[in-house]
Amino acid sequence: MSEEKLTSKQYLAELTAKHYQDAIEGKKRGELVAWSSSIAPQEFCETMGIHVLYPENHAAAIGAKGGALPMIDHAESKGYTVDLCSYARINLAYKDMQECCFENIPLPDLLIICNNICNTLVKWYENLAKELNIPLICIDVPYNVDYEVTQERVDYIKGQFKEAIRQLEEICGKPFDYDRFQTVMENSSKAAKAWNRAMKYAEYVPSPLNGFNIFNYMSQMVCSRGRADSVKLYDLIADELEELAKSGQSQFPVEEKFRIMWEGIACWPYLSHNFKTFKQYGINMVGSTYPEAWTLLYEAGDIDGMAKAYASIMNNCNLERQIDLRVRILKECKCDGAVYHLNRSCKLMDFMQYQLQQEVYKRTGIPYISFDGDQTDPRNFAKAQFETRIQALVEMMEERKNQL
């Protein structure tokens, strides 16, 4: 089969397999492997030709495949309390076990984080650095208490980019290739735009996109957004969605009766349960913060812009801006309701969530429910609670539709 005839699903599977295979084989050849947080500036490692693996992505896959529990048990036996992020617990266990139900990734030679999604990463990676005795590159983007990223913050982040380059040159024993850096920035920028273009199909009514597919699509954005392959993948997804939209079809398998926004990380161990529950009522999850999260827009060569893009990730924005973002998602994706995941793993999302819900509701009048869950610890989710809450949401959405 020629490449042109590949479906996006096949291509994504191929890229995912290649991503892990390249790192595994590279490690065997003595090439450097880094572990990175999910929205860290991959541009630097990509420029240096370092294989980058993403523990959050890896942990999510382990969770989705039902392999979290033994790893969580191991982490607990080491003293990691159940109150900590389950991605961290799974990964810290993997570091010891090097065996899981998903791809067995090689241990890293270096680590890179950007705390734009949380400060938990800083503590998690400190432990990896200490126990593996390897260098840690930290890009600290101070939380934006102002609506915009201040110039003082941009200057500080740029100072860290320089420091990261210095560390990388030392680790790799070769100079940083600024020409290649330019190409990587161009690819990253193109991938961000292609991703955004594909995600825009969520706004169509009915949507040709099955929102739950975003949970699959995003992995390539996490793992390889500095590569031309990714541009090709998201262009392919966008083309397929365009085709479906033209012919009035959708990836969503049943009639789209309700459109909702999903707030927070997926409940990976219960992805198919959550989807089935939604499908039963014809609920398509068209709105989420994921499309925005990887739309890291900046022009290649614009370092200020790059610093701002990484600092403006929604988790790093003040509550006012977070509220505005949800209101915009609800409006743009024409949502009838919102589902808030009170994710036991993510204090940053949880501890502002009550205000977020109330303020968003005040401004939109769109009904919402919240449920208790966890991104990968299967013990922190109850199917019955989820189903009852969704049922309640459906009733509220129906009532509102009747009133409108």
Next chain:
Amino acid sequence: MDSIKRILAEMTEVVSNPGQVVKSYKEKTGKGVIGCLPYYLPEEIVHAAGMLPIGVWGGQTQVSLAHTVFPAFCCSIMQSVMEFALKGVYKDLDAVIIPAPCDTMKSIGQDWLYVVPNVKAILTVYPQMRKIEAGVQYLKSEFLKIKKEIEAISGEPISDKSLTASIEVYNEHRQVLREFCTVARMYPLTITPTVRHLVIKSGFFMEKGQHTSLVNELINALRKCPAEEFKGKKVILTGIMAEPDGLLKVFSDNGLTVVADDLAHESRLFRTDVPDGNEDPLVRLARQWSLIEGCSLAYDPEKKRGDMLIDMAKETGAEGIILCMMKFCDPEEFDYPVLSVQFEEAGIPLLHLEIDQQMQSVEQVRTRIQGFAEMLNTI
């Protein structure tokens, strides 16, 4: 002995009545009072404006209103702080300063703007890459922002001269508290864990110069007494804080004395001076943050805390370490597994004790402390 009693009574008075402290400071000086949440705020800036910085570290209370702001798995200091805030306990403060060293603190700063609109919040975010010059300069810009906010409240500019003078006052305070901690080791019967904590904590509710004098007086009074013989065991406390007082009493009940601490509420605050130099005083303040070591809230890829504690145990002759684990505190919870391995390798017994400000009874911890003390006695 009488002077020691008098000094401790004075300290008890401020610690038990922070509301009164705020009122009388305002009446006496006509200046404002600023609440400082944990951790490491540049109190010197507030002090230089003639205002009183006062510690806002929660306290023992029943949480009900705060449950409308946070889910139950939020750290207990912030639950208490929010409960007090919603009950109007902080209404006489001219502002509070809220930093964002952890995800919980980022959140409380934002929530505050929505749910406690009547008490002004000055939000600040420290750099984690605190050792590179870009980090120091960024923190200086944050301190400049705080300075401007404080000036706006007081209506008067803060001169470099007064800021430099306040840095002196604070450095002296730090030095005197370090000295107190050393001297206290010789008087374990007088300076029980509860008293040691009181002496340090009272500094949160007094003008620092005044507190320095009082602690100096205490040190002098102690030195006149003969060193006390102690038959119990020496321990180090590490963690965020060791409260409520009931808990500290259980330590003494079981023959434990605190010879040193690594608590964010205590020694971590005064073991690092603001460095000397002719630089802009705000830069000097920012450099202090780059010099802090061994704290779960200050980025450290080498994680020196464990080695620092092992050294501390050697220097003080401590026979065990008690990790006062603030419930739901991510930074501390991540440090624990690494520390426990290090202490085991070093042969230092460790007790992991969960701390909850909402703790109504200390009976559960009593059994654990008792067991730990007994274990130390068998070594």
